[in-house]
Amino acid sequence: MANTILVGIDASTESAAAADWALAEAKSLKWSVVFVHAVSPVDVADPEVEARYFRAAFSEAERTFGPLLEDAESRGVPAESRVVAGRAKDVLIRLSSRAGLVVVGRRHRTGYASRFGSVSAALAAHSSCWTAVIPERWKRDQSALDGVRAPGTARFFGHVIVGAEEGPEAANLLAVAAELAQRHGAPLTAVTVSPDGAARDGTAWLPELLHRINEKHPQLQCAGVTLTGTPAGEVTEAASGARLLVIGSRGLSGRPGIVRGSVSQAVLESTSSPVLVIPSRPLKPERD
DSSP states (O other): OTTEEEEEOOSSHHHHHHHHHHHHHHHHHTOEEEEEEEEOOOOOSOHHHHHHHHHHHHHHHHHHHHHHHHHHHHHTOOEEEEEEESOHHHHHHHHGGGOSEEEEEEOOOOSHHHHSSOHHHHHHHHOSSEEEEEETTHHHHHGGGGSSOOTTOOTTTTOEEEEOOSSTTHHHHHHHHHHHHHHHTOOEEEEEEETTSOOOTTOSHHHHHHHHHHHHOTTOOEEEEEEESOHHHHHHHHTTTOSEEEEESGGGGTSOOSSTTHHHHHHHHHOSSOEEEEOSSOOOGGGO
């Protein structure tokens, strides 16, 4: 199932946006899609009540799958559906070991609820494969990419953005982002953030990595830029109106990363663009 995209599905609008994005990517990659609906357990003592609950939940899930499978067929994307008992984040994390990409939707939320217990955060930190998090409002914003720049969007409008910091995972992140930018015909911009106000555009490591990207993708428009300010705010603003934001997973579990600790979590929860999270640990051999 390495060339498979898992899509977490429920009846929400953010789930529909995730399915739409996943089908477009699957068609581009020539991959298949598996729509997955997780049915959470209920704490009831009566087995008959529990059985009725699961029958109703499974039936509702099947109805939700119908239009998605029809959409996949119309795009020529091989697709199937699965209903699995369990909490959504546990189900998707477990199934991610057999996939190449997991895609989930995200509501635009702030505060306590957006930082703890979210399926997207759990997947981004613990998935065995790449994770894409698609904001609820993505489809509306996406339409602007094909027309006139929307008011207030940043200068990286329509770009593939990669959050970059000097370290062992930087080369892999830029390589992944470059492949995606090349495939989608979008410019690539590597963004670093200097919280202390010291500009570091002249730092040797980033130009060297971009030189390697240029050698492999000579037709790709790519550049690096160092922004000054709060990392979460600067990366979020840079990704406003972007086609995709690529980040690593190290910071998502509390260890230093591209944007550190809770900063990467804030970026994941706040950006209006799709976010692709690349595991910092080595990927499974099947991805190659």
